[in-house]
Amino acid sequence: MLPEDIDNLFRDGLDGHVTPPDPALWARLADATNAAGAPPAADDARLDELFRAGLAAHATPPGRALWERLEDEHLRPPRPRRAAAWWPRALAAAVALLLVAGGAGLLWRHAAGLRPGTELAARTSARGTQGTAGPLRPSEISGTSKTNQQNAVAAATGAPADALDATAGAPKGTLATAATPATTAPQVARAATGQEGPRAARAMKSTSLAAAENNFSHQATRLAVPASSGSSATKRAAVSPSVAARPGPARSGAPDAPAPAVRGPKPLDAGALAVAPTPTAAPASAVIEVEVRRGSAAPAPVAAATAETFSDDDDRPVGRRVLGGLLRQARHVVRGERVSLAEATGLPENLTLQANLGGRTLSRTIRL
Amino acid sequence: MTEADLIAACQRGEPRAQRQLYERLAGLMLTVCRRYLKRREDAEEALLLGFAQMFRALPTYRGEGSFEGWVRRIMVNRALMELRRREPLTLSFDDFAQPENLASTPATADTQLQADDLLALLAELPAGYRTVFNLYALEGYGHQEIAALLGISEGTSKSQLSKARALLQRRVTHQLIINNEQ
Numbered sequence: 297m298l299p300e301d302i303d304n305l306f307r308d309g310l311d312g313h314v315t316p317p318d319p320a321l322w323a324r325l326a327d328a329t330n331a332a333g334a335p336p337a338a339d340d341a342r343l344d345e346l347f348r349a350g351l352a353a354h355a356t357p358p359g360r361a362l363w364e365r366l367e368d369e370h371l372r373p374p375r376p377r378r379a380a381a382w383w384p385r386a387l388a389a390a391v392a393l394l395l396v397a398g399g400a401g402l403l404w405r406h407a408a409g410l411r412p413g414t415e416l417a418a419r420t421s422a423r424g425t426q427g428t429a430g431p432l433r434p435s436e437i438s439g440t441s442k443t444n445q446q447n448a449v450a451a452a453t454g455a456p457a458d459a460l461d462a463t464a465g466a467p468k469g470t471l472a473t474a475a476t477p478a479t480t481a482p483q484v485a486r487a488a489t490g491q492e493g494p495r496a497a498r499a500m501k502s503t504s505l506a507a508a509e510n511n512f513s514h515q516a517t518r519l520a521v522p523a524s525s526g527s528s529a530t531k532r533a534a535v536s537p538s539v540a541a542r543p544g545p546a547r548s549g550a551p552d553a554p555a556p557a558v559r560g561p562k563p564l565d566a567g568a569l570a571v572a573p574t575p576t577a578a579p580a581s582a583v584i585e586v587e588v589r590r591g592s593a594a595p596a597p598v599a600a601a602t603a604e605t606f607s608d609d610d611d612r613p614v615g616r617r618v619l620g621g622l623l624r625q626a627r628h629v630v631r632g633e634r635v636s637l638a639e640a641t642g643l644p645e646n647l648t649l650q651a652n653l654g655g656r657t658l659s660r661t662i663r664l
Numbered sequence: 665m666t667e668a669d670l671i672a673a674c675q676r677g678e679p680r681a682q683r684q685l686y687e688r689l690a691g692l693m694l695t696v697c698r699r700y701l702k703r704r705e706d707a708e709e710a711l712l713l714g715f716a717q718m719f720r721a722l723p724t725y726r727g728e729g730s731f732e733g734w735v736r737r738i739m740v741n742r743a744l745m746e747l748r749r750r751e752p753l754t755l756s757f758d759d760f761a762q763p764e765n766l767a768s769t770p771a772t773a774d775t776q777l778q779a780d781d782l783l784a785l786l787a788e789l790p791a792g793y794r795t796v797f798n799l800y801a802l803e804g805y806g807h808q809e810i811a812a813l814l815g816i817s818e819g820t821s822k823s824q825l826s827k828a829r830a831l832l833q834r835r836v837t838h839q840l841i842i843n844n845e846q
Contacts, residue, residue: 340829344801346836347782351802354779355691356698362708363686370716371682 390629398622402615585652667731675723686715689732693739695779699798700743702787706750707743714742740803744795744813751791777839785835793828800825 628634650659665673665684673681693714697707718738725734777785786794795814799805800821805813807821814821 339833343829343833343836346777347786347797347832348802350777350779350782351695351699353692354695356694356704356707358690358694358708358711362690362712363683366686366712366715367679370712371679371719 387629391626394622394625398618401618405618587648587650589648589650668727671722671725671727671731674719675725682719689735690715692732693735695783696736696739697743697746698783699786699802700740700747700795701750703750706746710743710746711739713746714739717742736803740799747791747795777836777843781839781843785832785839788835789828789831792824793831796821796824797828797832801829 646661648659648661650657652658665681670681670685670688674685690711694707694711697710697714698704701707701710714735718735721738725731786798789797796810799810799813800807807818807825810816810821811818816824
């Protein structure tokens, strides 16, 4: 067959031939035409409406803590709602304070422990008639204490009676100086009557004798001054009840020689200077008295001090006691309880410092 | 207690009223914040700061217009501020959707998608697309306002909106297919 014949064959066979299309084809074409020809704004509006309707009324519940945060951080920030943020700092500060206080207490006790007898009864007095008696040295006090403990007991037991008598107006000039062991700082108990004349002279004599006998003359003679010149019937004495209760040979009518007594080491108050309160009418210009005392109460009258206050039954070493106190306070801090500096260091809760200067009584109570 | 009474009590600083107002609006406003911020924690932070700002500004509220709308504007502003901190807005204004990625099947309003699905779709958008779409389509801002608010040109705002829509349509369709298969 010639090539020209082949061309004619296909041309004649296919020319005018019709292939019917699938009916679905038109539907697809129509969809495509509509989609292509639709304005884009309609689609956008539908999409916007989809999100707007779906989210307009939708509420997402917030977390429970969100309101508390809003309150704490923005609405009422000063309100201390949670203490957890500051308590570690407070704990650290408390521990540091306790350590410092404990160290100070240890130093104090250590310094006090170097002194013999650890109890000091000293008085700084200036007198016109009897001269000036310097402050007692610890060695003197110690020696006196050791040698005159019996006298101290006698004075302690006898002095209250004298003191009471004198308070009642008995014309008896007595001076009783006693270092009470229970207070750990010797307290000089003095009973003075407002006697003049021979009584005063006798009192001076008796106290001088007592002082010479007890090797403590400077105190006795010094104390004679207010007795001889005083006109007031006021008499005050501080006597430890523990001493007063102690059986011992009482010397009735004894002139109550000064007798500092020591009962074991009392390192805590060894540096304390304890002098009995002075009579109000004593020649104040001649005597300067300083008293450091536990507690904030006024000087105890006769046998007013409680023995348990001054008792010291703890035989543990000082270091262990202080360490125990520190640990107790740390436990208090952890539990949120009250912290006591006095308990931590073994120091008294209150210290009262009282000074009589020129007729004026200055008193100061320090709370630890 | 009516809304006016509640607002007055809040203006007096009554804590109970403040709590009540918070409980009434917090859910709605958290959804607003979630539309702008991907992470729920960030949205809650914006809600927190927005409420704090609202309570501070409440004494100046004069009762003009819808109170909820007033609060919503505060929340939107706060969410935008948070968005700038969390997701740098300018980095997302690059062209993201190419023409071949655009949907050919339009989403319809009767499409059944849950709100969480829609929020998830919004969260998947780049920050710029999401922000412009939210402001224009859902809040009703104009392009001029959006441009001023975001510091962009009006043309950029229109472009971002167009691309955001195209991307959303495609993803909505995809989401519908997934939902139908489930």
